[in-house]
Amino acid sequence: MANGTLKVSNIETSSGSGTITIGQSGETVDMSNATKVGFGGINTPAFFAHSASDQGSVSDNTYVKVTLGTEVFDVGSCFGSSRFTVPSGEAGKYFLYGSVRGQVGGNSDMNNCYSAFYLNGSIYIENRMNFQSNPVRLSTNLVHAVLDLSVGDYVELYAAIDHAGSYGIEIGSALKGTSFGGYKIIE
DSSP, X not given: OOOOOOOOSOOOOTTSSSOOOOSOTTOOOOOTTSOOOSSOOOOOSEEEEEOOSOOBOOOTTXXXXXXXXXXXXXXXXXXXXTEEEOOTTOOEEEEEEEEEEEEESSTTOEEEEEEEEEETTEEEEXXXXXXXXXXXXXXXXXXXXXXXXXXXXXXXXEEEEEESSOEEBOOOSGGGTOEEEEEEOOO
């Protein structure tokens, strides 16, 4: 049979349900010129960044914006200055995740460790780890959320530590536990 073009307005199985196979094993089906419906999509914009250096001592039991100096990837130019901003034309639902590694100067000095997302400059969601009955020296605290965001909305990662001695938010490589990332959910 010669190569040709098949033009139809609808393809259905003869029984009305089942599987329709296009092509056979080893073949490639080119749909680059078609409008794809129901195939999913690409989870972008997307970003991931982690700390690059020690942020040092901060005020006791007070939120501070986490500085993320190493940008691993930024698909859609949505991340800068430790802030995720929804780009033009990309409103929608986003999955965001963050982690903060807090460390105090002495064993049994940390009473609480907090991580939070701030949305447009105000606290949106917080995760608190309470060690008051059994204080610790370090903790990695996670926070995550699904947010329905508009163009121009921005989200930042914040952290706080309640302590009994000197401390800081330990920030170094991604392996040390301080990072922030996210991506748009395909709807």
